Amino acid sequence: MSVQSIAFSTGQLAEVRRLQGLYPDKRGALLPVLHMAQDTFGYVSLEVEEYVASLFGLSPAHVHEVVTFYTLYFRQPRGRHVVAVCHNLSCHLAGAPLILAHLKERLGIDVGETTDDGRITLQAVECLCACEAAPMMQVDDRYEMNLTPDKVDRIVEALR
């Protein structure tokens, strides 16, 4: 991604203005706009932080502060799909370590890394509020529950 390519479309800029208008202080819209930026540019690079800062009249340091605080902003390129395995208490007791180990071996990457073909980024995350179906993981924006290694294989297979 070159520096020149970091710019929202006219339609997106209108959306930025709409979001900014929803809050008494427009900086309230920083989080949704950062998500927009992440969806558009793939991840929140330092250049993206600076671009977003310029849309808000904020210092790049302030945007850096926000981006480094939240875990859902990716500061490195991520895969086309994000597989986030819950490793919190309920899932842990129900076999999350096994699921995670299986995924690591199958994908050949460690937690926090992305497969060489750019297909999948693997994460371990805190509780996603689905303890009734532990162990579970989030794949992009959907939940996959009551996992077994076989079920994980089928899910990962389907990700292109």
Added chain:
Amino acid sequence: MNVNVAAERMKLTVDGRTVEVRPGATVLDAVNRLEIALPQLCKDHDRAPLGACRTCLVHVEGVRGVPAACHLPARDGMVVSTEHPDAVRVRRGVLDLTLSMLTPSAERDGFGQLGGAAERHELARPTWTPLHQAPIDGSKSFFVLDREACILCGRCAVACDDVQHIGAIALLGRGHAMKVGVARGGAMATSVCTSCGQCVATCPTGALRPKDAAAPIARRVETTCPYCGVGCGIELGVRTDHRLAVMADDVPVNRSSEGMLCVKGRFGTGFVHARDRIRTPRVRRDGRWHEVGWDEALDAAADGLARHHGRFGALASAKATNEDAYVIQKFVRAVMGTNNVDHCTRLCHSPSVEAMLVSMGSGATSNSYQDYEEAGCLMVVGADASANHPVIAIRFRRAMKRGAKLVVVNPKRVELCDQADLWLQPRPGTDVMLFNAMARVIVDEGLADADFIARRTEGVGAWHTSLSEATLERAAAVTGVSAEHIAQAARWYARPPVSGSCLIWGMGITQHTNGIHNAHALLNLSLVAGQLGRAGSGISPLRGQNNVQGCGDSGCIPTNLPGYQKYDEPTLRHFEREWGLRPPAMTGKVVTEMVEAFLSGEIQAMYVVGENPLLSEPDLHHAEKAFDQLDVLVVQDLFMHETAEQADVFLPAAAFAEKEGTFTNSERRVQRVRKAIDPAGDARPDWWITAELAKRVARRLGRDVSTQFAWRSASEVFDELARLTPFLGGLSHARLDREGGLQWPCPTADHPGTRFLYGETFPLGKARFIPALQTAEAAELPDPDFPFLLNTGRLLYHWHGGTLTRRVEGLMELAPRLEVAIHPSDARRLGVDTGAPLRVSSRRGELTGYARVTEAVRPGALFVPFVKLADSAANFLTNPAFDPASKIPEYKVCAVRVERLTAA
């Protein structure tokens, strides 16, 4: 009527003592009122509470738990205890955890406020060990960031963001990984930090601390910053070894600076102790300097000057005090029989002052800094406030945060351009056309203030006719700014979204051969829009030197007596009565004319105080030739600078921290300068030296002026100045000490001072529209031999020619060598990168500098600051052609060529 007394005052009990606070106060305010030692690490005493450190914990009867006092609203009847066992136990636990985050270091003497609090809670050693280890970031020249001592209170980030509006520092990451850092996560020096030191001043643990060895401070002296015309309050720390602490503190109660400072005010006072300060008077004999006593030096100077009565000129200093300036002009007028006295304003704002005198009758900034913050539109023209008036730039940023529109007019991309709502980039020298076109938009679109024009102005008809050429289409063609942008700027300025508009300008307007036309075009714009004479509006030439306003007020100009009074018969008689000597009635020479008069022999002796014309004059080779012709040159200064090298007698003067007096800043505020330390060696205050010289010269001329130059203190000098200057009549050192700085006009002892001028009337009665004409863009434009256009200006880290700042080590680290700003396309053609050595030459001289490749300048243009570094100075190149009306040289434009030098 029932008045609820409880709403006016609330009564609380803290540790068994009763205290009253106002509604809106917190429990911490009540505790602090009683001066009870309660830790409050994240609380800056003049900022809103952060509530981050959780150390100000108290017990309140009837309240569950141990709340933080800083965020607990005080209520009538509250019973508070800071000593309750629960509060002490939990607070001790928090302090223990806080202290456990930190690693002791041999380089640091304790943890500031935290160290003291821990001691009071009998915490000799923390229970836990730190999780992280971090090396010290020493990348900044004046201070370090030592994360081992950081408790993540966030005060530094608030100081950087909310006080200074710089936004360099932030708290990065979360949880255990959180740390103070900068954008991109690099070292401090890679950030936009301007070294203002606001964070260092506020840090409670010494994680941010000055680099110099902490020496015990014996006392603190509140005074006024000696650098630019903003006039910030500074508090000098005087160490037990009689030297000034490297870092000065800010003064929150100062009405001009409100606790803000920039790098020069905070860290730049070290020149006072420079090794090469001249400490003893010197006389030149047989081409060599001899150190002598005051009597011998003053006699030698007096012998020389007395020979040239009437063929004499003096250059006063806008860096010295009002008292110093007043005594100099009295000496020149009363003893030397001439009005040939001037100061550096000739080289910066004389077109502004002349134009304002013609249009309005007064040459001062009409508004206060406060008005910038209350304005709805700020139009900043030819001024790089972030570099030259940093604390004013903070005011601009505060205004923008409130929603004010910022319009920047500048051919160079200065920092403010990046923050502006609209940036106009006219071709140099086309300003008149630009402002005339804006004025036409205002008239044509019905945005003019018809009522103001009718009641308060004259000459609108002829002026309006003079705008016929200034159509948007033509202006766009001449200036290179789009018609749409010109019109938008005019609309915002005439009808800001709220309140009024302020017009602010700098040397980019004045240092041109058509400087006075530029200034008139601006003034006309303010008149047609009616944007002056009320809160949130006004006209502001940003003054460069700390006392350039006061030096003119005190009479160091050849055209007027103190208080800008004219050489008319009643005034001359009044001065004669006061002085016992009559000032001459004929207008004297301005400094640029004086230099020419050296060559013709009309002036044969010169007295130069606190100025360095052989660095600040344009075309230095020519100026050097002129100075060679002088028979007698007496220089009075701190250092042996370029001009002093040519002198016959050198008189060592006391620096700002070594004497009493007053400075007057850009908003007409007269503020006290106070003595913190004894003068270096035998140095003496300027007013004393000049008075001694005056008495000795007079004696040689057969006159006795010992009663007219007999002041015993600076305060007595000020009283005489105030007596003769109606607008200062109500001021005295005693009153300024009592009430803080006051803004003139302040004619009587019970007058509160004046926030803005022209509320009711103008000194001329009605203000005048003066048609301004777009003449040739500059006296010298690029041609095939000299194809580049050279622009000059200033830097944040150096002060003008650099005589002071070159003697402050940390500032030299920040800006060690002369940089030539060049556009990437030109740099490519020359095959140079940033850092490559370059030779820049004009028809008059040449210099060596280092390329800084930047889009801040246009293609075909170069920018060189006028500071002298390593024998290279921009004024070897500049053109002495001057504006015929105000005599200001055209520093801003000349033609040069640039070549790549092979690295030695």
